[in-house]
Amino acid sequence: MTEFMFVVANKYKLEKKLGSGSFGDVYLGTDVELHNEVAIKLELLKCKHPQLKDEFELYQKLIGDKKEEHEGISGIYYYGQEGDFNVLVMDCLGPSLEDLFNYCGRRFSLKTVLMLLNQMLKRLQFVHSKGYIHRDIKPDNFIMGNGEQSHVCYLIDFGLSQRYLNQNKEHISYSEDKSLTGTARYASLNNHLGIEQSRRDDMESLAYSVIYLLRGSLPWQGLHVAKGENRYNKIYSKKVEIPVSQLCENLPSEFGSFLSYCRNLKFDEEPKYDFWRHIFQQVAQNNSIIFDYEYDWIIKRKAEKELV
Known part of the structure; x- marks a missing residue:
């Protein structure tokens, strides 16, 4: 247009x-009336x-x-x-985590990721509490606020979301032969396998997202796909063959534990959001990190202003 x-x-x-x-x-x-x-x-x-x-x-x-x-x-x-x-x-919100990730040289500090993850877990818990799953959790769909809300991480883009609880508050039935929904880079193993998505899949996608933000990339990015090969299958194979310990090498061990936990959740199991928020708050304490919302991009912007 x-x-x-x-x-x-x-x-x-x-x-x-x-x-x-x-x-x-x-x-x-x-808004021509309120001028915002x-x-x-x-x-x-x-x-x-x-x-x-x-x-x-x-x-x-x-x-x-x-x-x-x-x-x-x-x-x-x-x-x-x-x-x-x-x-x-x-x-009207601010930039996405993917935009800010690029601005910060395609890697976030542990402090920034922990401050974000604390909020990201809250967002998933809230959406899930309303009976919905997002089905496209990735850094592009987490957006920072504007003005007084610039420290707040928003979850957006519910175009692929669906109910996992029916009108009687009963969990949807397990089923297979589904197409991959969402973004392959962050898709859960079960999503690749065509299994109906539930809360566990949002959680696993969140785990891949924060590992990506800490590492700078994921090993299944940019894979060469030969003629006749299925790109989604190749990404799935790479996800399966790389040990969690290798994927999370040089990261606090809790990130590997979190991914393993998400992968092992049962189809209708409620994730332990508060438990993992507490675990990652402990990681922050162990590393003398205070949640003061001084994100990497805030520090970079201040440094750039001082150079002018």
């Missing part, structure tokens, strides 16, 4: 394109696999009316149709 004057619900004006996703495009916008920035998602009405309405309805279920109960989940201001598009207006 080219840049043009476009006003949503006679209130939200598109300013500039911020990025694209499987659903469509995201724009920076302005918002993010505006546009999805073509005729797109093959519409996601925006489902995402809007999920945000409604997550947020409800009590703002204080969902730190790290974006506020939603409008959903509807404008011209050829489905439109979702939401909080």
